[in-house]
Amino acid sequence: MWLPVAQLTSNRRPVLNQGEVESCLLSSVDIVCEENPNLPPFKSGLLTLTTHRILFTPDTSSNAVAIPLEAITHIFSSKKSIKAMFASPRVRFQVTTTGEGSVDKNGSKSAVVTLVCRGKSGPDPDVFVGKLWEAWRGRAWEASSEGSGSSLAVTVDQGGSGAGVFKMPVVGVSGILRKEQEMWESTDKSLQDAFQDLNALMSKAKEMVMLAEKMRQKLLSGSTNQSSSSTDEELGTTKEEMQDWLLSVGIASPVTKEAAGALYHQQLSRQLADFVKIPIERAGGMINLIDVYCLFNRARGTELISPDDLLQACTLWEKFDVPVMLRKFDSGVMVIQNKSHSDEEVLARIKSLVLKPEALRTGVSASDAAMTLGIAPAMAKEHLLSAESKGMLCRDVSPDGFRFYISLFEEFHGDDMYIVKEYGNYAAWVAANTISFRWPFGRVGTVRAGSDGFRTVTGGTVTGPSNEPRAHAGCGLTRVGTVLACRFVRCANRRSWTRNRLVFFLVQGSKHKRPIVQG
Amino acid sequence: MQKLGEFKLPHFFNYPPYFTLQPVRDTREKQIQLWKELILDYCRTQKLFVIELEKDFPLFTNPTIERSLTHEAKDAFLSALVSDGRAEWMDKSHRKCLILWHRIQDWAELVLRYVRENGLEDSVMTVEEIRLGTESRGTELHGMDRTILMRALKLLEHKGKLAIFKGTSTDDEGVKFSLQ
Numbered sequence: 001m002w003l004p005v006a007q008l009t010s011n012r013r014p015v016l017n018q019g020e021v022e023s024c025l026l027s028s029v030d031i032v033c034e035e036n037p038n039l040p041p042f043k044s045g046l047l048t049l050t051t052h053r054i055l056f057t058p059d060t061s062s063n064a065v066a067i068p069l070e071a072i073t074h075i076f077s078s079k080k081s082i083k084a085m086f087a088s089p090r091v092r093f094q095v096t097t098t099g100e101g102s103v104d105k106n107g108s109k110s111a112v113v114t115l116v117c118r119g120k121s122g123p124d125p126d127v128f129v130g131k132l133w134e135a136w137r138g139r140a141w142e143a144s145s146e147g148s149g150s151s152l153a154v155t156v157d158q159g160g161s162g163a164g165v166f167k168m169p170v171v172g173v174s175g176i177l178r179k180e181q182e183m184w185e186s187t188d189k190s191l192q193d194a195f196q197d198l199n200a201l202m203s204k205a206k207e208m209v210m211l212a213e214k215m216r217q218k219l220l221s222g223s224t225n226q227s228s229s230s231t232d233e234e235l236g237t238t239k240e241e242m243q244d245w246l247l248s249v250g251i252a253s254p255v256t257k258e259a260a261g262a263l264y265h266q267q268l269s270r271q272l273a274d275f276v277k278i279p280i281e282r283a284g285g286m287i288n289l290i291d292v293y294c295l296f297n298r299a300r301g302t303e304l305i306s307p308d309d310l311l312q313a314c315t316l317w318e319k320f321d322v323p324v325m326l327r328k329f330d331s332g333v334m335v336i337q338n339k340s341h342s343d344e345e346v347l348a349r350i351k352s353l354v355l356k357p358e359a360l361r362t363g364v365s366a367s368d369a370a371m372t373l374g375i376a377p378a379m380a381k382e383h384l385l386s387a388e389s390k391g392m393l394c395r396d397v398s399p400d401g402f403r404f405y406i407s408l409f410e411e412f413h414g415d416d417m418y419i420v421k422e423y424g425n426y427a428a429w430v431a432a433n434t435i436s437f438r439w440p441f442g443r444v445g446t447v448r449a450g451s452d453g454f455r456t457v458t459g460g461t462v463t464g465p466s467n468e469p470r471a472h473a474g475c476g477l478t479r480v481g482t483v484l485a486c487r488f489v490r491c492a493n494r495r496s497w498t499r500n501r502l503v504f505f506l507v508q509g510s511k512h513k514r515p516i517v518q519g
Numbered sequence: 520m521q522k523l524g525e526f527k528l529p530h531f532f533n534y535p536p537y538f539t540l541q542p543v544r545d546t547r548e549k550q551i552q553l554w555k556e557l558i559l560d561y562c563r564t565q566k567l568f569v570i571e572l573e574k575d576f577p578l579f580t581n582p583t584i585e586r587s588l589t590h591e592a593k594d595a596f597l598s599a600l601v602s603d604g605r606a607e608w609m610d611k612s613h614r615k616c617l618i619l620w621h622r623i624q625d626w627a628e629l630v631l632r633y634v635r636e637n638g639l640e641d642s643v644m645t646v647e648e649i650r651l652g653t654e655s656r657g658t659e660l661h662g663m664d665r666t667i668l669m670r671a672l673k674l675l676e677h678k679g680k681l682a683i684f685k686g687t688s689t690d691d692e693g694v695k696f697s698l699q
Contacts, residue, residue: 394546396535405536409549414556417529430530
């Protein structure tokens with residue numbers, strides 16, 4: 001391999017270095033060394049020009065390589081000839097190499113590298129050459145390497161010390177500034193004074209980036225050194241906050257239409273696949289498309305994408321080998337989920353939720369499920385609806401709201417309607433809804449449904465706080481006395497919850513019935 | 520166990536989803552099945568022949584859990600009975616439904632048995648006598664719906680077991696049995 005290997009993300013997007021920004025993409029490019037046929041050519045790949053490197057990502061699954069711009073000593077201007085008109089456009093430049101012919105910025109020999117552009121779509125190779133010149137002259141690597149002595153890779157530009165003005169390659173807050181600066185550059189030189197002000201502003205932006213970098217490093221060291229204490233809640237929150245900060249500082253080098261041209265959606269798709277990994281994990285394996293749209297655009301800062309672009313980028317995932325996928329629910333709600341995300345696991349969690357005594361009595365709403373599953377209510381509703389369509393749940397629509405219950409219809413018998421099998425969910429449901437009072441001395445209270453719709457319980461003795469009797473409904477009694485009656489009534493003050501309440505009437509030596517409210 | 524008058528209600532009568540028409544096919548089929556059985560059972564024990572959808576029907580409301588059937592649900596359950604031949608809509612707008620906890624041919628059988636048991640094989644009776652006369656007291660025919668009785672009699676007439684005589688008013692429609 002005569003070109004240094006470059007790192008790729010799992011979704012085959014190049015991993016960019018500190019301060020590196022993409023500026024142009026070309027597809028179907030070969031890299032050859034025409035004067036030395038012993039060096040194997042790199043065939044058919046995607047060329048990504050950044051401020052620091054020319055990256056070559058092969059269409060096959062092999063490794064990516066890169067040519068550091070620092071190694072380039074000369075860019076040849078393209079020859080205009082009849083012959084060149086019919087052949088694939090070529091871009092030639094001279095690089096320094098080691099004795100063996102490998103490209104190296106500190107090499108003593110030199111070689112000419114040729115890029116053969118076979119792609120029909122994408123930006124014109126001339127445009128690419130223009131961008132290459134721009135990037136090469138920009139000497140962005142000098143700014144980075146100057147700072148490499150200290151732990152922070154970004155240093156404050158001292159203003160006009162370099163030959164060309166170095167463009168700050170960070171998006172987010174400073175991306176706005178960069179845009180501004182470009183505008184200024186194209187205007188008259190007489191605006192140089194105003195330009196000075198901008199430089200001052202720019203150094204502020206750089207400080208912000210430094211802050212972000214500092215936080216990131218702190219975070220990284222935190223996760224390696226203190227992994228044992230990472231469960232600590234306090235650390236958890238600060239970690240999350242920091243991640244949020246980092247998120248708002250933004251994606252360095254977002255894929256833009258300008259840079260990627262026709263390859264825009266393809267590259268956006270890959271970048272998105274890289275980006276959604278963390279939000280999906282945090283959301284429990286599945287995230288709403290709308291949420292992703294917000295997060296993604298916030299991370300991009302400038303260079304916002306349209307909802308249409310996002311949808312296209314997601315649809316393209318089908319063609320790539322990425323670990324995430326777009327999913328459309330029957331209701332039309334679209335989400336992004338991990339391919340490994342299993343519905344069975346969610347179903348199992350919903351099942352255990354609806355089988356709790358409280359849920360057997362009152363069912364669960366989408367917001368109840370959202371709280372238990374730790375996901376958004378809209379998402380929880382989708383899960384509940386899909387569990388319903390599988391026959392696991394059934395619905396209850398009433399003035400109290402839209403609630404779900406474990407489906408018991410299969411356990412009901414039409415032939416003998418009064419049968420309740422001893423085991424099974426039906427029996428559990430009956431038990432949860434019938435209060436059988438087993439007082440300490442074996443007396444069992446009976447439950448009756450009155451004509452007024454209230455259920456009344458009579459009989460039973462409450463003997464003392466130490467032997468606090470607990471009804472199956474989960475109500476406790478603390479007073480001593482004989483139960484004259486207790487009523488099972490519906491709470492009227494909280495409409496959204498059908499929570500039942502027990503009112504006990506105790507005889508306590510006095511003549512009056514004294515209600516004790518238990519909740 | 521909860522009761523509706525003398526009628527013993529099943530446990531699942533307090534199951535709130537039982538009162539919401541279920542959208543999932545399999546679940547709904549099971550739900551409809553259960554409702555059909557309950558409606559027939561209730562009507563048989565309470566001797567009810569007609570359900571009017573716009574009037575309160577005790578079975579369609581459960582005050583204990585504060586749930587009642589929507590019009591759509593009532594229509595769905597009764598229509599399922601209709602397609603089973605166990606009920607008939609009395610009007611096109613589905614406001615009244617005739618419940619046949621005995622099918623028409625079963626009612627006809629009951630009429631024949633009644634005629635034989637009372638030695639009426641050759642006699643003439645009015646329709647009202649069959650429904651409300653002293654002889655029918657204690658049988659299932661007593662107090663039965665006139666529409667259903669007429670349908671059963673017509674079926675028997677078709678088989679040649681009797682002849683129906685039209686009177687001047689509906690009150691004096693007569694039946695001449697000829698079972699021998």
